[in-house]
């Protein structure tokens with residue numbers, strides 16, 4: 299896996315303007331050269347995908363991840379610095395239960411993957427979408443020795459399954475434990491590396507567009523020529539344009 303080129307950054311950000319975050323994260327990993335084909339990437343458990351995204355963040359950006367959160371108690375703004383490596387849980391922690399027993403029903407399930415999230419996109423009802431997602435991840439459902447059809451699994455069992463799925467793949471459901479320096483209040487905030495990485499690439503794309511604009515106007519270079527330059531070379535030309 300390698301840092302994205304300027305051209306890749308623009309491709310990813312442009313893709314994100316008309317596709318969901320799940321789709322954009324997959325497109326991003328596809329461009330980053332993970333060595334996995336797009337079908338395999340889409341079938342990775344979300345926690346595994348997120349570990350790849352954390353690694354990619356480290357490849358693309360030298361510094362820590364910076365996040366701002368408002369304290370829900372006093373409103374003070376907290377600035378949080380996170381190292382991508384500290385957010386990557388080890389693989390042992392990710393191998394949680396894959397079996398749930400509830401109300402006499404035994405469910406065997408697999409972790410949620412990107413293709414599951416893509417399949418429920420567009421569902422208008424949140425509860426229906428959550429149920430559809432859970433059902434996709436059930437491999438077997440039995441009451442005693444009798445196999446159950448999806449519609450025979452009760453809502454309560456599906457709700458428990460949602461909790462069990464989150465426990466089984468903790469990397470996919472990260473919560474930051476934050477403490478306010480002003481009032482001491484402690485609170486949790488969910489952390490989504492896909493959102494963070496895509497947002498950061500949007501920031502990078504704005505700087506690239508500025509470079510393209512200035513260099514095209516100043517020298518008549520084409521967009522393709524400018525995007526093909528290293529950041530160092532772009533900077534060298536920009537400095538000569540400066541008054």
Ligand SMILES: [Zn+2]
Pocket residue numbers: 369370371372373374478479480481482483
């Ligand atoms: Zn506070």
